Amino acid sequence: MTAATVVVLGLLSMTIATHAASAAGNPYQRGPNPTLASVSATRGTFATAQISVPGGNGFGSGVIYYPTDTSQGTFGGVAIVPGYSALFANEEAWMGPWLASFGFVVIGIETNSRTDSADARGTQLLAALDYLTQRSAVRDRVDPNRLSVVGHSAGGAGVLSALLRRPTLKAGVGLAPGSPVGDYRLSNDRVPTMFISGQRDTTVTRSYLDGLYSTIPASTPSAWVEITGVDHLFATRANTTEMRVLIPWLKIFLDDDTRYTQFLCPQLADSGNVSMYRSKCPYVPPGGSSPSPSPSPSPSASPSASPSASPSASPSASPSASPSASPSASPSASSACTASYRTVNSWSGGFQGEVTVTAGASAINGWTVGWTLSGGQTINQVWNGTLSANGSAVRVTNASYNGSIPASGSSTFGFLGTGTPSAPSLTCTSP
Numbered sequence: 001m002t003a004a005t006v007v008v009l010g011l012l013s014m015t016i017a018t019h020a021a022s023a024a025g026n027p028y029q030r031g032p033n034p035t036l037a038s039v040s041a042t043r044g045t046f047a048t049a050q051i052s053v054p055g056g057n058g059f060g061s062g063v064i065y066y067p068t069d070t071s072q073g074t075f076g077g078v079a080i081v082p083g084y085s086a087l088f089a090n091e092e093a094w095m096g097p098w099l100a101s102f103g104f105v106v107i108g109i110e111t112n113s114r115t116d117s118a119d120a121r122g123t124q125l126l127a128a129l130d131y132l133t134q135r136s137a138v139r140d141r142v143d144p145n146r147l148s149v150v151g152h153s154a155g156g157a158g159v160l161s162a163l164l165r166r167p168t169l170k171a172g173v174g175l176a177p178g179s180p181v182g183d184y185r186l187s188n189d190r191v192p193t194m195f196i197s198g199q200r201d202t203t204v205t206r207s208y209l210d211g212l213y214s215t216i217p218a219s220t221p222s223a224w225v226e227i228t229g230v231d232h233l234f235a236t237r238a239n240t241t242e243m244r245v246l247i248p249w250l251k252i253f254l255d256d257d258t259r260y261t262q263f264l265c266p267q268l269a270d271s272g273n274v275s276m277y278r279s280k281c282p283y284v285p286p287g288g289s290s291p292s293p294s295p296s297p298s299p300s301a302s303p304s305a306s307p308s309a310s311p312s313a314s315p316s317a318s319p320s321a322s323p324s325a326s327p328s329a330s331p332s333a334s335s336a337c338t339a340s341y342r343t344v345n346s347w348s349g350g351f352q353g354e355v356t357v358t359a360g361a362s363a364i365n366g367w368t369v370g371w372t373l374s375g376g377q378t379i380n381q382v383w384n385g386t387l388s389a390n391g392s393a394v395r396v397t398n399a400s401y402n403g404s405i406p407a408s409g410s411s412t413f414g415f416l417g418t419g420t421p422s423a424p425s426l427t428c429t430s431p
Helices: 003-025 095-100 118-134 154-165 206-213 240-254 258-263
Strands: 048-053 062-067 075-081 104-109 142-152 171-175 193-198 222-227 274-279 328-330 337-347 350-359 368-372 378-383 385-390 393-398 410-418 427-429
Touching: 048 095, 062 095, 075 095, 075 118, 075 154, 075 240, 095 104, 095 240, 104 118, 118 142, 118 154, 142 154, 142 240, 154 171, 171 240, 193 206, 193 240, 206 222, 222 240, 240 258, 337 427, 378 385, 385 410, 393 410
Parallel strands: 075 104, 075 142, 142 171, 171 193, 193 222
Antiparallel strands: 048 062, 062 104, 222 274, 328 337, 337 350, 350 410, 368 393, 368 427, 378 410, 385 393
């Protein structure tokens, strides 16, 4: 063996050892060391496949795109929803295999109705993540602790709604995000949030986004990228500029992969076709590479009115979050299931509640939760269940898609009420 060969083998051994040490230090790191060329490419290094998702799971039909490699462990999950009156198949389907090839499991959904409000789109994003991690054919490929949401226009507003309702999400990306009903401020946003917008967008303007972006707390990682010369529909076409900032954002906060911070900090590694960039460098995932707490099992919702395709000029405050210190559990009238309650939000004259239904030692197929409203309380809206009431006595039965719960598994429903929140005594029965 020549001296040159010995040197080459030694360098190769050092490279392999360094990569192994890095992977051991971050169990979520996926794929080779990135370069500017690799994050700008239209495909990553993972081969991908896709499967269709039927309707009836809390959202319309959908498609899941996923890496075929099973040797590297689980991947982070991404749910994508289209804008008002649009279809995922026509708008963002191009993003599915692109993101999957970089090491993400992606579910793109059609909404229950093309005219669903922004808040309804947020609810469906969360339902899609629950389906992806709990019931989909590829659930064993997804880490339920590393999830994110992406949406365009009213779907981008749905992203903001989802982030506020499920703060255990790891990242959110609003593509020209409009405003959820009520013009949410983002002062309660704790999830790393990126805006991507178009310089020539006359629907979601820079001045509108400036007001919304400024409400994100200083402690919450955030970024805003404006793409040169594009209009409101930039996200409906394959767009390399969009993806070369979106992919690093997801890699940093879903995979704790700080190899990708170089593309966003201290400035964009490639500012071509970018007319404006705001950042909060450095971007360091909270907790480093240690596992993150699990997300709440299913979505809650916020008040919604009629959908709006365009944002209002100045966001106003949303109800302040005042979650109860711990859920109140009630003994079940049947050993088949139990139910527990928590107050998610409350404000003057109203509140948002969430009930978790947990199966006992055996699986159940159908459930009903009952309780008595306190003086002056009424229920205005329920999601993930069907309400019936007789005076102050109320009952919520499962929806068509969440009645079957495996042994020791759980499902949730939420509701909006008027009056002062209280901890009700719940009963849970299963046929």
